[in-house]
Amino acid sequence: MRITVICLTLLTILIISCTKENISANENKKQMNTIKQSDNPYYSRTDTTKLNVPDSEWKKILPADVYAVAREKDTERAFTGKYWNTMGIGTYYCEVCGNPLFRSDEKFASTCGWPSFFETIRPNSVIYEQDDSYGMNRTEVLCGRCDSHLGHLFDDGPPPTGKRYCMNSIVLDFVVDEKQEKK
Numbered sequence: 001m002r003i004t005v006i007c008l009t010l011l012t013i014l015i016i017s018c019t020k021e022n023i024s025a026n027e028n029k030k031q032m033n034t035i036k037q038s039d040n041p042y043y044s045r046t047d048t049t050k051l052n053v054p055d056s057e058w059k060k061i062l063p064a065d066v067y068a069v070a071r072e073k074d075t076e077r078a079f080t081g082k083y084w085n086t087m088g089i090g091t092y093y094c095e096v097c098g099n100p101l102f103r104s105d106e107k108f109a110s111t112c113g114w115p116s117f118f119e120t121i122r123p124n125s126v127i128y129e130q131d132d133s134y135g136m137n138r139t140e141v142l143c144g145r146c147d148s149h150l151g152h153l154f155d156d157g158p159p160p161t162g163k164r165y166c167m168n169s170i171v172l173d174f175v176v177d178e179k180q181e182k183k
C-alpha cells in the first residue's frame with residue numbers, strides 16, 4: 001500500500017514536471033520567434049526615438065505580409081491572426097520597430113476576430129489619423145514611433161475607457177512576462 005502511494009506520488013511529480021517543461025519550451029519557442037533578425041536595424045524595445053524611415057527602406061527589411069499591413073494599410077482577415085484570442089500575460093510591441101504598445105491586461109475578449117485593447121501602454125504609444133477610406137468614417141491607429149498602420153479605434157469598447165483598439169496581429173509582437181515564464 002505504502003509503495004503504491006509512493007509510486008503514485010512520484011508519477012504525479014513526473015507528470016507535473018513534464019507539463020511544466022513543455023509549457024516553458026513553448027514559451028521559449030514563442031520568445032525565439034520574437035527575437036528580431038539583425039537585418040532590422042530599427043527594431044528596439046527600449047529606444048523610443050521617433051523613426052523617419054521611408055517605405056522603400058521598410059520594403060527591404062519587412063516580410064511582405066507585414067509590409068502590406070504596416071505600410072500599405074492592408075487588414076488581415078478576422079479570426080486568422082495569431083493574437084485574436086491570446087490571453088497570456090505580457091506586452092504587445094510593434095512588430096516593425098519594437099515600440100511597446102499594449103499590456104495584456106488592457107486586452108479584452110472581443111468577438112470581432114482581431115486582438116482588441118481598451119487602452120495603450122502610454123498615451124503617445126500610438127498616433128491617430130482620420131480615415132475616410134471605403135466610405136467609412138474611422139480613426140486609424142498608427143505606431144507612435146515608426147508610423148506603421150496598426151488598425152482602427154472604435155467607441156464600442158468596455159469600461160473604463162469605452163474604447164476598442166482593433167489591431168492586426170501581424171503588426172504586433174507579443175512577449176510573455178519573464179516572471180510568468182519561470183513559474
Ligand SMILES: [Zn+2]
Nearest residue numbers: 094097143146
Ligand atoms: Zn512601430
